[in-house]
Amino acid sequence: MITATDLELRAGARILLQPTSFRVQPGDRIGLVGRNGAGKTTTLKVLAGETLPHGGTLTAAGPIGYLPQDPRTGDLEQRAGDRVLSARGLDAILHELTAVGNRLAEEHTDDGLVRRYGQLEERFSSLGGYAAEAEAARICSHLGLPDRVLDQAVGTLSGGQRRRIELARILFADSAGEPTTLLLDEPTNHLDADSIGWLRDFLKGHRGGLIVISHDVDLLAAVVNKVWYLDANRSALDAYNVGWATYLKQREADERRRTRERANAERKIDSLKGQADKMRAKATKAKAAQQMLRRAEALNAGLAEVRAHDKVAKLRFPDPAPCGRTPLTAEGLSKSYGSLEVFSGVDLAIDRGTRVVVLGLNGAGKTTLLRLLAGTERSDTGSVVPGHGLRLGYYAQEHETLDTERTVLENMRSAAPDPADLQLRSVLGAFLFSGDDVQKPAGVLSGGEKTRLALAMLVTSAANVLLLDEPTNNLDPASREQVLDALRHYSGAIVLVTHDEGAVEALDPDKVILLPDGVEDTWSADLADLVVLA
Structure with missing residues (x-):
C-alpha cells in the first residue's frame, strides 16, 4: 500500500502536480493517463522511491515492484534466468547448492558439507523450491522468453528482451505470497499479441495494488478499475473510481x-x-x-483552467538529401553473442525511396540488424556499404542516440548539418520544447519526451534513409497519429521495425526482410498478421 500526503511534483520550475493526497490499496488497479510530458513517468518514479518529491510525504507498506521505461538490469554478466530468480533470492541458493553438491560428489564423508547442503535445501524449499523455479520459467515463457534466452548473459540481450526479463522478475516476485504494489510504465512495449493477452489476465487477477501507464487501450479497458488523469494544464490529478469505459x-x-x-x-x-x-x-x-x-x-x-486541446508535435520527416539509386547495401551480415547466433548471411539493398519492414519473432535480431546498418554495432562477418550521398537517420527504441548528459538543444546541434540555434529552436518548438525546456539534460526527460526529442533530431538531419526502431512506442494517440502521417508523406527510404500494425499500414511497404533467415522479399498483405507476432 502507498499513501501520499500533499504530494507536490516539479520538473525544474514547472509544476507537474499541485499538492495532492491519495492512497493505493490492495485491489486498486489504477490506470495513470495524461498527455506526453504531463508527468506520468515522474509520478511513478517518485512513488517507487527512485526520486524525491518536491514536497509532501510518502509512506509505503509492503513490497513494491517497479518497471521503468528504460530497463535497468544490474550485472550484465548475470545469467538472464538467474536475474528472474533473484527476485526471491533463489539464484544464490541454487548456485551454492550446485557447488556444494559437486564437492559432496568428490568428498562423500565431509559432515560439514552435508550439514550445509541440508541447510541450503531447507532454505530453498522454504522459498518455493523447484516449483518456484518452474513458475519463473512459466512466466518467462508467457512473456516470449524461451530457455535459450534465459541461459544468455543479460548484457547479450536486446533492449526488448532485457525489459521482459525485468517484467518477469517483478511478476515472479509478486506471486511469492505477500501482495505487491506494482508500478508498471508501458508494460506492453516489446510484447507480442499472445504475451499481451497473458499479461492482461495476470494483472486482472493481481491481489495487490497496481498503477499502470499504458497507451494500450485494450489493456486499460480489461484491467483497471480506477483511472487517474494527470491534467498538464491544471497540474492536477483527477481521480475516477470507475472502469475505463465509464x-x-x-x-x-x-x-x-x-x-x-x-x-x-x-x-x-x-x-x-x-x-x-x-x-x-x-x-x-x-x-x-x-x-x-x-x-x-x-x-x-479562481477560474479553473479548462483543458485546451492538447498540443501534439507537428511532425514531418525531412525532405531527403540527394543520393544515388541505392544509398545503402549490406552483404553477408552475421551476428552472434557468445555461442548464440542471432542471424547469418543477411544481404539487402535499400533503393532510393524504398520502404522496407523488418519482421521476425522477438529475439530474431530486428534491433540488432538496425544497429549494424546504423553503424552503432559491428557485425561478425560481412559489411555495410554506403552508397553515393547516403545520409542516415537512426531512431533507436531505447533512445541510445541521445546523449543523456547533454541538453535538449545540444543533442539537436549534434544531429543537424547546419546547427543554427534559431532554426533548431523553431523545430524544437514544433515538438513542444520551448523556453527553458531546451536547456534540460536529456536524461531527465520522460519516455514520451525522449521520443519527441529523438524524432526532432531526425527532422533536422535531412536524412535520405531512415532506420526506425519502434517509433510509436511511448506516444499518446494524438502524437502517434502524427508519426504515422509523417511515415505516409516521407519520400526517402525507410527501414522499419515495429509491432504496431498501424505503422506498417502507414508505411505501405514495398519489401519485407524476414529474420533470422535474412530473406528479402516483396511485401504481401498476407504477412500483416506477423506484425503483432513479431
Missing part, C-alpha cells in the same frame, strides 16, 4: 462542465467590470465600483 464518458462530461463554468464566469467578470466602469465616474459609487473590480479579479484568479 471514465471516458465521465471525463468528457467533466470537460463540457468546465467549459460551461468558464464561459459563465467570464460573462460575469465582463459584466462586473462593465458595471464598475460606469460607476467609477460617480464619487458616491466609487467604493461600490472598487468592490465589483475586486470581485471580478477574485473570480478570474
Whole structure:
C-alpha cells in the first residue's frame, strides 16, 4: 500500500502536480493517463522511491515492484534466468547448492558439507523450491522468453528482451505470497499479441495494488478499475473510481462542465467590470465600483483552467538529401553473442525511396540488424556499404542516440548539418520544447519526451534513409497519429521495425526482410498478421 500526503511534483520550475493526497490499496488497479510530458513517468518514479518529491510525504507498506521505461538490469554478466530468480533470492541458493553438491560428489564423508547442503535445501524449499523455479520459467515463457534466452548473459540481450526479463522478475516476485504494489510504465512495449493477452489476465487477477501507464487501450479497458488523469494544464490529478469505459464518458462530461463554468464566469467578470466602469465616474459609487473590480479579479484568479486541446508535435520527416539509386547495401551480415547466433548471411539493398519492414519473432535480431546498418554495432562477418550521398537517420527504441548528459538543444546541434540555434529552436518548438525546456539534460526527460526529442533530431538531419526502431512506442494517440502521417508523406527510404500494425499500414511497404533467415522479399498483405507476432 502507498499513501501520499500533499504530494507536490516539479520538473525544474514547472509544476507537474499541485499538492495532492491519495492512497493505493490492495485491489486498486489504477490506470495513470495524461498527455506526453504531463508527468506520468515522474509520478511513478517518485512513488517507487527512485526520486524525491518536491514536497509532501510518502509512506509505503509492503513490497513494491517497479518497471521503468528504460530497463535497468544490474550485472550484465548475470545469467538472464538467474536475474528472474533473484527476485526471491533463489539464484544464490541454487548456485551454492550446485557447488556444494559437486564437492559432496568428490568428498562423500565431509559432515560439514552435508550439514550445509541440508541447510541450503531447507532454505530453498522454504522459498518455493523447484516449483518456484518452474513458475519463473512459466512466466518467462508467457512473456516470449524461451530457455535459450534465459541461459544468455543479460548484457547479450536486446533492449526488448532485457525489459521482459525485468517484467518477469517483478511478476515472479509478486506471486511469492505477500501482495505487491506494482508500478508498471508501458508494460506492453516489446510484447507480442499472445504475451499481451497473458499479461492482461495476470494483472486482472493481481491481489495487490497496481498503477499502470499504458497507451494500450485494450489493456486499460480489461484491467483497471480506477483511472487517474494527470491534467498538464491544471497540474492536477483527477481521480475516477470507475472502469475505463465509464471514465471516458465521465471525463468528457467533466470537460463540457468546465467549459460551461468558464464561459459563465467570464460573462460575469465582463459584466462586473462593465458595471464598475460606469460607476467609477460617480464619487458616491466609487467604493461600490472598487468592490465589483475586486470581485471580478477574485473570480478570474479562481477560474479553473479548462483543458485546451492538447498540443501534439507537428511532425514531418525531412525532405531527403540527394543520393544515388541505392544509398545503402549490406552483404553477408552475421551476428552472434557468445555461442548464440542471432542471424547469418543477411544481404539487402535499400533503393532510393524504398520502404522496407523488418519482421521476425522477438529475439530474431530486428534491433540488432538496425544497429549494424546504423553503424552503432559491428557485425561478425560481412559489411555495410554506403552508397553515393547516403545520409542516415537512426531512431533507436531505447533512445541510445541521445546523449543523456547533454541538453535538449545540444543533442539537436549534434544531429543537424547546419546547427543554427534559431532554426533548431523553431523545430524544437514544433515538438513542444520551448523556453527553458531546451536547456534540460536529456536524461531527465520522460519516455514520451525522449521520443519527441529523438524524432526532432531526425527532422533536422535531412536524412535520405531512415532506420526506425519502434517509433510509436511511448506516444499518446494524438502524437502517434502524427508519426504515422509523417511515415505516409516521407519520400526517402525507410527501414522499419515495429509491432504496431498501424505503422506498417502507414508505411505501405514495398519489401519485407524476414529474420533470422535474412530473406528479402516483396511485401504481401498476407504477412500483416506477423506484425503483432513479431
